[in-house]
Amino acid sequence: MTTGDKLVIVIVSSLVLAAAQRSVYLNGVREVIGGWSRPSTALADPGIDRETCDGTNKLTVCNNCTHITVCVGSRTPRQCPGTHPYCNSLEGGDGCLAVPDTSFNDCALSQVGLRCTSVGVFPDPWRCDRYHHCMTDSGTSDVYTCPQGYVFNLDTAHCVQRVNGSCSTVVCSRKSVLIPYGDSKQFYAYCDYTADRNNPTILMFKCPIGALFNGVNCEFQCPSEGKFPNSSNPTLYYECYRVSKNRRLASRLIKCSNGSWFNGKTLRCESGVTEANTTVTIEGS
Numbered sequence: 012m013t014t015g016d017k018l019v020i021v022i023v024s025s026l027v028l029a030a031a032q033r034s035v036y037l038n039g040v041r042e043v044i045g046g047w048s049r050p051s052t053a054l055a056d057p058g059i060d061r062e063t064c065d066g067t068n069k070l071t072v073c074n075n076c077t078h079i080t081v082c083v084g085s086r087t088p089r090q091c092p093g094t095h096p097y098c099n100s101l102e103g104g105d106g107c108l109a110v111p112d113t114s115f116n117d118c119a120l121s122q123v124g125l126r127c128t129s130v131g132v133f134p135d136p137w138r139c140d141r142y143h144h145c146m147t148d149s150g151t152s153d154v155y156t157c158p159q160g161y162v163f164n165l166d167t168a169h170c171v172q173r174v175n176g177s178c179s180t181v182v183c184s185r186k187s188v189l190i191p192y193g194d195s196k197q198f199y200a201y202c203d204y205t206a207d208r209n210n211p212t213i214l215m216f217k218c219p220i221g222a223l224f225n226g227v228n229c230e231f232q233c234p235s236e237g238k239f240p241n242s243s244n245p246t247l248y249y250e251c252y253r254v255s256k257n258r259r260l261a262s263r264l265i266k267c268s269n270g271s272w273f274n275g276k277t278l279r280c281e282s283g284v285t286e287a288n289t290t291v292t293i294e295g296s
Contacts, residue, residue, distance in 0.1 A: 064080060064082035064086055065082060066082040066083045069082055069104055069105075070082055070104035071104040071105045071106065072104075072105050073098035073099070073100055073105040073112070073115070074088045074098070075098070075115055076097060076098060076111065076112070076115040077090055077091050077097060077098060078090055078091065078098060079091060079098045079105060079106070079107055091107035092107060095107040095108050095206070095207065095210065097111040097112055098112065098115075099112040100112055100114060108207075108210040111123070111137060123154065124143060124151035124152040124153065124154050125143045125145075125151070125152045125213075125214070125215055126150075126151065126152075126214055127145035127146075127147060127148060127149055127150050127151065127152050128145075128148060128214055128215065128216050128217075129145065129148045129216070129217055129243040129244070130145055130146065130147060130148060130243075131144075131145060131217055131243075132144050132145075132168050133145065133152065133198065133215045133217060134163055134165060134179070134192060134198060134215065135154075135163070136180060136181035136192075136200055136213045136215055137180055137181070137213075138180070139162045139163060139173075139178035139179055139180060140156060140157040140161060140162050140163065140170075140173075141154060141155065141156050141157070141163065142154075142155055142157075142163040142168075143155070143215070148243075148244075157170035158170060160172060160173055161173060162178055165192075165193075165195050165197070165198060179192060179193025179194070179195075181200040181202075181213055181215075183200075183202035183211045183213065184202075185204075187226075188201060188202045188203070188204070188211075189201055189202075189226065189227065190202060191224060191226070192215070195224075196218070196223040196224055197217055197218045197222075197223065197224065198215065198216070198217050198218075198224070199215075199216055199218075199224045200213050200214065200215055200216070201213070201214045201216060217243065218243075219231070219241045219242040219243040219244075220242040221234070221239060221242075221249075230262075231249045231251070231262040231264075233249070233251035233260040233261070233262050234251075235251065235260070236251050236252055236253060236260070237250075237251055237278075238250050238251075238273075238278045239251065239275075240273050240275040241264070241273070245272040245273060246266055246267050246270070246271070246272050246273065247264055247265065247266050247267070247273065248264075248265055248267070248273035248280075249262045249263070249264060249265070250262065250263050250265055267280035268280065269282070270282070
């Protein structure tokens with residue numbers, strides 16, 4: 012092995028280590044996701060300034076919203092992994108993160124869906140002019156963008172004209188992994204640091220109808236004693252009762268057994284195909 016070969020190996024090794032420390036889930040040849048690797052998708056036109064991407068001042072450089080180049084060898088662009096799909100401009104070397112870098116035009120206009128947590132409409136955690144629609148409680152959402160000058164309104168579930176202070180986004184904090192969405196008592200975010208301790212993945216959640224987010228969980232607001240459906244999960248229902256000490260109303264969440272679902276009309280757990288639940292108020296015990 013020649014001195015030149017040794018130098019190349021040292022450079023590549025140092026680059027890979029630096030990239031890993033910056034949460035760039037690439038090793039220059041294959042993309043690494045959660046311990047598994049697969050070939051990356053390369054761009055036809057790298058579009059990289061080789062003076063900028065010199066392997067010394069800049070170890071990695073973003074090509075666009077979703078692709079990154081390791082500044083050594085062929086400098087072939089690679090697609091960021093699914094857990095951290097956005098390339099972000101960072102000092103000393105760009106990196107793939109969970110949050111989009113809107114300085115890239117294609118990133119600002121990208122239509123990337125959220126991981127669905129329940130059925131319904133959800134606000135976008137990064138952009139207040141975008142919202143998501145989930146048809147199931149799993150999979151990826153359909154993404155919609157409001158017209159220019161409009162933002163998504165949580166109360167009406169429609170786009171409305173933007174006014175000062177009307178934009179809400181999610182800013183994760185290590186003080187709490189559960190973050191309220193703006194002033195909403197129904198929507199909240201979960202900042203998942205499992206894949207990356209510095210750049211969390213954001214999941215959006217919605218409290219069931221009649222429940223409010225209290226900073227820890229969704230607390231059902233009992234209108235009276237009785238049983239009430241859970242609008243987010245048909246296999247669950249709330250039972251409201253009075254606490255003997257002060258007679259205040261309290262609730263508990265109950266799951267129907269054997270895969271059955273709660274019927275809001277009959278107020279019983281039933282088997283078969285689910286129907287649209289209807290909230291029924293029951294007076295008395």
